[in-house]
Structure formats: C-alpha cells, structure tokens
Amino acid sequence: MSTWRLQRLPAASPLVSLSARLISVVLALVTAGIILAATGKNPLDLGAQVISSTFGSSFGMADLALLFTPLLYTGLAVAVGLRIGVWNIGAEGQFNLGAFAAAGVALFLPGPPALILPLMAVMGMAAGALWILIPTLARAYADVSELITTLLMNFVAALLVTYVATGPWLDPSGMALATTARLPVEVPAVWDIVHWGLPVGLILAVLLAVAFGFTRWGYEVRIGGSNPGNARYAGMPVRRHLITVMLVSGAIAGLGGMMEVAGTVHRLQGGISNNFGYIGIMVAVLARAAPLGVIFTALLMAVILNGGIILQPQGLTTQTVLAVTGLILFYAAIGDEFARYRLIRNAKPAGTR
Amino acid sequence: MDILAGLIQTALLAGGVLALAALGEVLAERVGVVNLGVEGLIALGAMTGIAVVSVTPEPWLGMAAALGVGLLAGMIFSLATVVVRANQVLAGLALTYIGTGLASTLGKPFSGAPAQATFARLDIPVLSDLPFFGRAFFSSNILVYIIFLVLPLALHYLMFHTRHGLNMRAVGENPAAADAAGIPVLKMRFWYTSIGAALAAGAGGYLTLAFVPSWSEGVVAGRGWIAVALVIFAGFRPINTVLAALLFGFITALGFVGQARNWPVAAPILAMLPYAGTIVLMILPVLAWQKMRRLMAAPEGLTQPYFRDER
Numbered sequence: 001m002s003t004w005r006l007q008r009l010p011a012a013s014p015l016v017s018l019s020a021r022l023i024s025v026v027l028a029l030v031t032a033g034i035i036l037a038a039t040g041k042n043p044l045d046l047g048a049q050v051i052s053s054t055f056g057s058s059f060g061m062a063d064l065a066l067l068f069t070p071l072l073y074t075g076l077a078v079a080v081g082l083r084i085g086v087w088n089i090g091a092e093g094q095f096n097l098g099a100f101a102a103a104g105v106a107l108f109l110p111g112p113p114a115l116i117l118p119l120m121a122v123m124g125m126a127a128g129a130l131w132i133l134i135p136t137l138a139r140a141y142a143d144v145s146e147l148i149t150t151l152l153m154n155f156v157a158a159l160l161v162t163y164v165a166t167g168p169w170l171d172p173s174g175m176a177l178a179t180t181a182r183l184p185v186e187v188p189a190v191w192d193i194v195h196w197g198l199p200v201g202l203i204l205a206v207l208l209a210v211a212f213g214f215t216r217w218g219y220e221v222r223i224g225g226s227n228p229g230n231a232r233y234a235g236m237p238v239r240r241h242l243i244t245v246m247l248v249s250g251a252i253a254g255l256g257g258m259m260e261v262a263g264t265v266h267r268l269q270g271g272i273s274n275n276f277g278y279i280g281i282m283v284a285v286l287a288r289a290a291p292l293g294v295i296f297t298a299l300l301m302a303v304i305l306n307g308g309i310i311l312q313p314q315g316l317t318t319q320t321v322l323a324v325t326g327l328i329l330f331y332a333a334i335g336d337e338f339a340r341y342r343l344i345r346n347a348k349p350a351g352t353r
Numbered sequence: 354m355d356i357l358a359g360l361i362q363t364a365l366l367a368g369g370v371l372a373l374a375a376l377g378e379v380l381a382e383r384v385g386v387v388n389l390g391v392e393g394l395i396a397l398g399a400m401t402g403i404a405v406v407s408v409t410p411e412p413w414l415g416m417a418a419a420l421g422v423g424l425l426a427g428m429i430f431s432l433a434t435v436v437v438r439a440n441q442v443l444a445g446l447a448l449t450y451i452g453t454g455l456a457s458t459l460g461k462p463f464s465g466a467p468a469q470a471t472f473a474r475l476d477i478p479v480l481s482d483l484p485f486f487g488r489a490f491f492s493s494n495i496l497v498y499i500i501f502l503v504l505p506l507a508l509h510y511l512m513f514h515t516r517h518g519l520n521m522r523a524v525g526e527n528p529a530a531a532d533a534a535g536i537p538v539l540k541m542r543f544w545y546t547s548i549g550a551a552l553a554a555g556a557g558g559y560l561t562l563a564f565v566p567s568w569s570e571g572v573v574a575g576r577g578w579i580a581v582a583l584v585i586f587a588g589f590r591p592i593n594t595v596l597a598a599l600l601f602g603f604i605t606a607l608g609f610v611g612q613a614r615n616w617p618v619a620a621p622i623l624a625m626l627p628y629a630g631t632i633v634l635m636i637l638p639v640l641a642w643q644k645m646r647r648l649m650a651a652p653e654g655l656t657q658p659y660f661r662d663e664r
Contacts (some may be wrong), residue, residue, distance in 0.1 A: 134636075135632075138636045148581055285443065320458045322457075323455045329447035
C-alpha cells in the first residue's frame with residue numbers, strides 16, 4: 001500500500017494560484033448570497049438583476065466603464081508598489097489629492113483646454129507623489145512601515161478635500177451645498193460618457209507591463225522586492241528604486257483622481273475617492289501585481305461595485321461592496337496558502353512489493 | 354486650570370478607545386501575530402453595542418456583546434492566520450474591510466440616533482472633590498478606570514512577572530525554541546490573537562456606549578490604525594501603550610476645545626492632528642531613540658507563521 005502525504009512548496013504554481021484566486025471570488029459571492037438569503041432576499045434574483053442592468057444596455061456598460069477607470073489607476077498604483085514589496089494602502093488619499101490639485105488648476109487658472117488639461121494631469125500626478133513622499137522617505141531612510149503611514153495620510157486627504165469643497169472652494173453660485181463649481185474643462189469623451197481616462201489607463205497598464213517585463217529597471221525592482229539583501233549585494237540601488245517606485249505609485253493614483261474629477265464627476269467633493277483606493281488593493285492582489293492582470297481584475301471589481309450601486313434600493317451601499325471585497329481578500333489569503341500544498345505519494349521503500 | 358482639568362478629563366475619555374484597542378493589539382503582537390483588522394473590529398463592536406442597547410437598555414450587555422462579537426471575529430481571523438497560516442497583512446486588511454462594510458450595512462437603522470443606554474460618569478467619593486485632580490482624574494465613567502488602570506497593570510504583571518507571560522513572549526520572539534521547550538505555540542497564538550480582537554471590538558463598544566455616544570458610518574475614523582501605530586510607538590508594552598493613548602486622547606481633546614472656544618484654526622485642520630501626529634510619532638523614535646531601539650523592538654517572530662516541520 002502506498003501512502004500519501006501533503007508537501008508544502010516554497011511557491012505555488014501559477015495555474016494553481018490563479019484557480020485559487022478565482023475560487024476565492026466565487027466563494028465570497030456565495031457567502032454574500034447566503035447572508036442575503038438569510039435576510040429574506042433572493043440572491044439569484046438580485047444577481048440576475050445586476051447582470052441584466054450592467055450588460056443589458058449601453059447605459060449599463062458606460063456606467064461600468066466609469067467605475068472600471070478609477071479602479072484601473074488605483075489597482076496599477078498598488079500593483080507597482082507590490083513589485084518592490086511595498087504596501088501602498090494610501091492610494092485612496094493620493095487619488096483624493098490628485099483630484100484636489102487638478103480641480104485647483106481648472107478652477108483658478110484660465111487658459112485653453114489643450115494647455116490646461118495636460119497641466120492638470122501633471123499636477124494631479126505631482127500631488128499624488130507628494131502625498132506619499134513622507135511615508136516613502138520614512139520607509140527608505142528610517143525603515144518605518146509604509147502600511148500605516150500611507151493609510152493615515154488617507155484621513156488627512158479626505159478631511160482636506162471635504163474642507164475645501166465645503167469651505168474656500170465652495171460653489172459660489174449657491175446652488176451646491178458641498179461641492180466646488182463645475183470645472184470649466186473636462187477630459188474629452190471617447191464613447192458616450194466614457195472619457196479618455198479609460199484608454200490612457202489601459203495604455204499605462206501596457207507600458208508598466210513592458211517596463212517590468214523587459215527593462216533592466218523592472219528586473220532590478222523585482223529582485224529588490226523579492227530579495228533586497230541579494231539585490232544590494234549584487235550592487236543594485238535598492239533604496240533609489242524603492243523611492244522611485246513609491247513615488248510612481250502615488251503619481252498613478254493621483255492621475256486617477258485627476259481623471260475622475262475632470263472626466264466623470266466634474267466637481268470636487270468630499271468622498272470623491274469612493275473607496276476606489278481600498279478596492280484598488282484588492283484589484284492588485286487578485287492580479288498578483290501583474291499590470292496586465294490588473295485590467296481584468298479591475299473590470300471584475302467594477303462589475304461587483306456596479307452591482308452594489310444597482311442594488312442600492314435593496315438596502316445595499318458601497319460599504320456593502322467593501323465587505324464583499326473583504327471576503328474575497330480573506331478567501332484569497334487562505335487560498336494562497338492552500339495553493340502551496342501538493343498531495344504526493346510516498347515512494348515505496350526498496351525491496352518491498 | 355479649569356481648562357486643563359477638563360482637557361485631561363476629555364483626553365482620558367477619548368484616549369480610552371485607542372488604549373483598549375491598542376492593548377488588544379499588544380496581546381496579539383506579543384505572540385507574533387499582526388492584526389491589521391483592528392479598524393474593522395472597532396466598527397463591528399461599535400455597531401453591536403448600539404444595536405444591543407437599542408433592544409435592552411443595559412450598557413454592560415452592549416459591551417459584553419461587543420466583546421463576544423470581537424472574540425468570534427478574532428477566532429475566525431486566528432483560524433486563517435495561525436492555523437492555516439495565511440498572510441497576516443492580507444487577512445488583516447480583509448478583516449478591516451469586512452468589519453467596516455458589515456457594520457455600516459447592518460448599522461443603517463441605528464445611524465445617527467443616540468445610544469439608548471450609556472456608561473454614566475462615576476464620581477469617586479472624596480477624591481472627585483479634590484481641586485483640579487478631582488475633575489481631571491476621578492470623575493470619569495467606570496470603563497476609563499478599567500482601561501487606564503486595571504487592565505494595563507494586570508497585563509504588565511501577566512507578561513513580565515509570570516511564567517505564563519515569559520512563555521507568551523517566547524512564542525512571539527522565537528516560536529521554534531518555544532515549541533522545543535514544550536510551549537503550545539499555535540494554541541497561544543490562537544487564543545491571544547482572539548482575545549486581542551475581542552478587546553478591539555470592546556473598544557468599539559466603548560466608543561458608542563461611553564464616548565460619542567451614537568453610531569454613524571465613519572464614526573471609527575481611523576482609530577484602529579492609530580491604535581496599531583501606538584503599539585509600535587509604545588514598544589509593545591501595556592503601560593507605555595495606555596500612556597501613548599492618553600497622549601493621543603489629549604491631541605483629540607485639543608481639537609474639541611479648539612472648536613468649542615473658536616480658535617482661529619479651521620476645524621478640519623484640528624481634526625487632522627491625530628493622524629499627522631501618529632505619523633510623526635512613528636518616525637520620531639527611530640530618529641531620536643537609537644539607543645532604546647533594542648528595548649522597544651518588535652518581537653522577532655512578528656508576522657512569521659510557524660511551521661513545525663520546516664527546518
């Protein structure tokens with residue numbers, strides 16, 4: 001009789017871990033469905049309603065694209081950080097700051113859109129990078145965990161945006177209670193209400209995939225993330241790469257904020273980041289920090305987020321979506337560990353039959 | 354002087370949330386588990402407390418329910434991180450998302466309404482009549498005395514003056530050696546992480562039953578993350594932890610006083626102080642206290658899952 005035992009592998013095979021991720025998404029949706037059923041709702045009906053409202057009309061598809069766009073940016077921002085082992089939990093705040101800086105340029109700087117829009121993008125990226133600067137320097141020079149510092153900056157950013165939108169930058173027309181005036185410039189549309197933020201985000205994902213896959217810089221960042229000691233020994237400037245990567249991560253989230261305020265919302269208001277930064281972490285984790293993978297996981301999370309919005313009359317909120325996101329993350333964390341085990345057959349000792 | 358006494362009184366009240374949550378995190382981190390779900394646990398506990406007192410107006414029952422929900426959530430978290438040995442950062446973030454999202458969804462019916470029962474102020478006889486000190490230190494609700502006096506002293510004694518405490522710290526510092534010495538590593542990690550989670554949810558109960566006292570979305574406002582940072586700042590020691598929490602309570606109290614007295618600083622700027630302050634406190638020790646670094650260092654085995662068969 002041969003015996004079986006479990007063997008733990010140092011790393012899971014890509015196919016197994018991909019399946020584990022997919023299973024975690026399914027399990028999370030099933031769990032959410034069971035909870036919904038327990039509260040007396042029919043989860044299958046609700047699911048069908050989400051699918052028909054999302055994919056059944058061009059309105060639904062356009063709404064989906066508008067949610068897909070910001071998640072693409074925040075997901076890429078987090079994914080870039082993960083490449084060098086950095087948890088940028090602050091994409092939410094950097095997104096807010098990007099929106100804040102872009103709105104500031106649009107509201108107070110007159111000029112032709114052809115000039116103002118690029119300036120808004122640059123300022124949005126700079127603001128996002130600025131918002132992660134202190135956590136970056138603290139991590140690079142004092143080894144302070146970026147997990148908590150980046151996250152705390154989110155609260156400061158949210159307070160800042162709410163403050164200017166309800167105070168100094170409040171719409172002077174008196175028509176709005178808690179937003180700025182409508183921005184005089186906007187990101188042009190490519191299809192229906194979908195704006196250029198989407199194709200730019202897709203191009204960004206491809207560029208990052210190329211940078212990580214085919215350049216020396218990308219290689220050094222990856223080694224610096226997986227084995228900083230070895231990378232340093234091999235003469236790679238790990239600290240410099242760490243700083244660059246974190247600032248790029250902040251800049252991408254900031255650009256996402258600029259696109260959101262100038263392409264989708266058109267006014268700066270509190271809560272403009274709408275948990276996009278937090279869900280972006282989920283997007284990046286599910287994609288295993290691969291830029292091209294982010295395209296698919298961002299789309300998946302956009303469908304789930306859109307589902308939450310469609311089901312708002314049923315008493316769900318974006319906070320409910322956050323809970324479902326947490327469930328996926330929880331199952332994914334467990335699945336990652338399970339994916340590392342392999343069932344193997346013990347070899348028969350020599351001489352036995 | 355009267356302002357200062359009131360400030361200290363408010364600092365204790367506000368700092369209580371952070372102190373209780375941070376004490377829970379000390380327990381988990383001392384046995385080697387980082388629980389980043391504190392923010393979500395506080396939200397769950399806060400919502401549970403309000404929900405229970407809305408049915409039965411008894412604050413102790415609300416508090417007990419909050420602790421119970423926290424223990425249950427903590428056991429699920431421990432199952433994932435200690436038994437299955439899943440990534441602690443991912444599982445912790447997941448717990449924060451689930452707790453925050455679930456509390457907001459389920460708490461909707463109670464949103465904005467004042468708590469139906471709260472922990473009332475308890476003046477300690479004689480002492481509360483003292484000038485200045487009476488108001489500052491001896492005129493708070495009973496939980497404040499438990500959180501700032503009873504719990505930290507008890508935990509300090511447990512962790513640094515008992516055999517069990519030595520075992521506990523060994524599990525966090527070097528699980529393999531602890532295992533070899535016959536200490537049940539996984540059992541210790543499982544239960545202290547779960548109890549720590551219960552305290553975090555208890556901090557939520559304190560938030561809505563003794564401090565705010567009402568539930569609304571976003572009422573937790575990052576306190577869980579500040580608590581996690583405080584633990585690092587306090588060098589993973591219970592007494593230091595409550596003192597650090599008091600410092601943060603003081604910063605929060607300054608914001609209240611500033612608003613009440615119309616200081617010429619915008620309210621949102623004052624509201625930013627605790628977050629900005631936490632970042633400063635995370636960076637400062639590294640730069641200023643180089644010599645104390647070893648004393649204040651994190652347990653060696655923190656975030657490292659323990660596999661007995663890996664050599």
